[in-house]
Amino acid sequence: METENILIKDAQILDAHGQRKGSVLIENDKIKEISPSISPEGVNKVINAEGKLLIPGFVNTHTHLSMTLFRGIADDLKLEKWLNDYIWPLEAHLNGEYCYAGALLGCVEMIKSGTTTFNDMYFYMDHVAEAVKESGLRAVISHGMIDFGDEKKRKAEIKESKRIIRKCHGMADGRIKVALGPHSPYTCSRQLLDEVRSLADKYGLLIHIHVAETEDEVRQVKDKYGERPFIYLDEIGFLGEDVIAAHAVWLSSSEIHILRSRGVKLSHNPASNMKLASGVSPVEELINMGVCVSLGTDGAASNNNLDMLEEMKIAALLQKIKKMDPTALDAGTVFKMATINGAAALGMADEIGTIEVDKKADLALINTRRSSITPWRNPTSHLVYAASGCDVESVICNGEILMENDKLESLDEKYVIELAENAAEELISKA
Ligand SMILES: CSC[C@H]1O[C@@H](n2cnc3c(O)ncnc32)[C@H](O)[C@@H]1O
Numbered sequence: 076m077e078t079e080n081i082l083i084k085d086a087q088i089l090d091a092h093g094q095r096k097g098s099v100l101i102e103n104d105k106i107k108e109i110s111p112s113i114s115p116e117g118v119n120k121v122i123n124a125e126g127k128l129l130i131p132g133f134v135n136t137h138t139h140l141s142m143t144l145f146r147g148i149a150d151d152l153k154l155e156k157w158l159n160d161y162i163w164p165l166e167a168h169l170n171g172e173y174c175y176a177g178a179l180l181g182c183v184e185m186i187k188s189g190t191t192t193f194n195d196m197y198f199y200m201d202h203v204a205e206a207v208k209e210s211g212l213r214a215v216i217s218h219g220m221i222d223f224g225d226e227k228k229r230k231a232e233i234k235e236s237k238r239i240i241r242k243c244h245g246m247a248d249g250r251i252k253v254a255l256g257p258h259s260p261y262t263c264s265r266q267l268l269d270e271v272r273s274l275a276d277k278y279g280l281l282i283h284i285h286v287a288e289t290e291d292e293v294r295q296v297k298d299k300y301g302e303r304p305f306i307y308l309d310e311i312g313f314l315g316e317d318v319i320a321a322h323a324v325w326l327s328s329s330e331i332h333i334l335r336s337r338g339v340k341l342s343h344n345p346a347s348n349m350k351l352a353s354g355v356s357p358v359e360e361l362i363n364m365g366v367c368v369s370l371g372t373d374g375a376a377s378n379n380n381l382d383m384l385e386e387m388k389i390a391a392l393l394q395k396i397k398k399m400d401p402t403a404l405d406a407g408t409v410f411k412m413a414t415i416n417g418a419a420a421l422g423m424a425d426e427i428g429t430i431e432v433d434k435k436a437d438l439a440l441i442n443t444r445r446s447s448i449t450p451w452r453n454p455t456s457h458l459v460y461a462a463s464g465c466d467v468e469s470v471i472c473n474g475e476i477l478m479e480n481d482k483l484e485s486l487d488e489k490y491v492i493e494l495a496e497n498a499a500e501e502l503i504s505k506a
C-alpha cells in the first residue's frame with residue numbers, strides 16, 4: 076500500500092499536555108512526527124496551519140446519534156414524561172433506514188464541530204455502523220437493551236447484541252468497536268445485567284449504561300432492590316473498569332467511593348441534565364476523588380445538539396453555579412474531560428485524546444481568525460468559553476481528512492440533510 080501522508084505546517088498545538096508550536100506529520104492513520112519544522116518534501120498533502128489551533132478531536136462519550144431525527148420534538152419535559160409519553164412511542168416506529176439517516180446527520184454535525192470519536196447506544200446499530208463507516212469517524216456502538224423483567228425480551232436483546240458484535244466489531248478498519256448497552260438499572264432486570272457482565276468478561280467488551288440520572292430513578296431502584304443504583308450495581312458484581320456510566324447525577328458519598336474503587340468511568344452530560352431538569356452531577360468532587368469523568372452530549376432530543384465545544388462551556392458554568400465558586404471546574408480541566416478523559420473512558424488513551432507521535436491522527440483545526448475568538452490570546456479559555464462548533468475549520472480522523480476549510484469531504488452535507496429531513500417527516504407521520 077502506498078504511504079499516504081499529510082503535513083500540518085506551523086500550527087499552534089493544544090492538548091492535555093499543554094501548548095506548543097510545531098508541525099505535525101501524519102503517515103497513514105497515525106502521527107509520525109511532531110517538530111518545530113518538518114520539510115514538505117515528498118509529502119502528498121500540506122495544510123498550512125499558520126493562525127490555526129490544532130487540538131485532538133473531541134471524544135463524546137454518551138450519544139444516541141439517530142435521535143437527531145427527534146430534535147425539537149419533545150422539549151421542556153421531565154425525563155420520565157419525555158421517555159414514556161413522547162420518545163418511546165416514537166421509537167416504536169423506527170427502522171434501519173431511519174436510524175441510518177439520523178446517524179448520518181449526527182456524523183455531519185459531529186465532524187463540523189470537531190468530534191472524531193463517540194460512544195453511541197441505540198437501535199438498528201448495524202445501520203448506524205454503516206453511517207459511521209461512510210463518515211470516517213471513530214465510534215464505540217452498542218445495541219441499547221431494555222427488558223423490563225420480561226424473559227422473552229431479555230433473550231431477544233442479548234441475541235441482537237450478539238448479532239451486532241459479530242457483524243460490526245472491528246468494522247471500518249477497526250474504527251468501529253462494539254460495546255454492550257444495557258439501558259439502565261430501572262429498565263433492565265438483574266438477569267439481563269448479569270448476562271451483560273458475563274459477556275463483557277468473556278469478550279473483553281465495554282459496557283455503556285445510564286445510571287443515577289434522576290432522583291426518581293434512585294427512588295425506583297431503592298424500592299425494588301433496597302439500595303441506591305450504584306450500590307445495587309456493585310452488590311451484583313456489575314461494576315468494573317470497563318463500565319461507562321452516563322449521567323451519574325444523584326450520588327451518595329459511598330457511591331462516589333465505589334466508583335473510584337471499581338474504576339468506573341463516567342460520562343457527564345450537563346446540557347441534557349439541565350434541559351430535563353434531572354439535576355447537577357458532583358463533577359468537582361468526583362474528579363477530586365480520582366474518578367475519570369468524561370463529557371457527552373446525550374442525544375439531540377435532550378440537548379438539542381452534539382456540539383462538544385458548547386458542552387464544555389455548559390459543564391464549566393454549571394459547576395461554578397452549583398458550588399457558587401468561579402474557580403470550580405476550570406477551562407483546562409473541562410478541555411481534558413472532552414479529550415483525554417473521553418479517550419480513557421473508552422479504553423483508548425494510548426491511541427487518541429492527545430497529539431502525540433504514534434497516536435492515531437484524530438485532529439481538529441480551529442481558525443483563530445474568527446470574530447468570536449478575537450483577540451486571540453488564551454487558547455484554552457477561548458475554546459471553552461468563547462468558541463463554538465462553527466469555529467472548527469478542518470477535521471482529520473484516522474489520518475483521513477473529513478472536513479477541510481469548512482467543507483465536508485467524507486459526506487455530502489446537502490444529501491444528508493435532505494435524507495434526514497425526509498426520514499424525520501415520514502417517521503413522525505407514522506406516530
Ligand atoms: C435503549 S437505546 C437508548 C434509549 O435511551 C433513551 N434515552 C435517550 N436519552 C436518555 C436519557 O437521558 N435517559 C434515559 N434514556 C435516554 C433513548 O430514547 C433510547 O430509548
Ligand SMILES: [Zn+2]
Pocket residue numbers: 137138139285321373374
Ligand atoms: Zn442517554
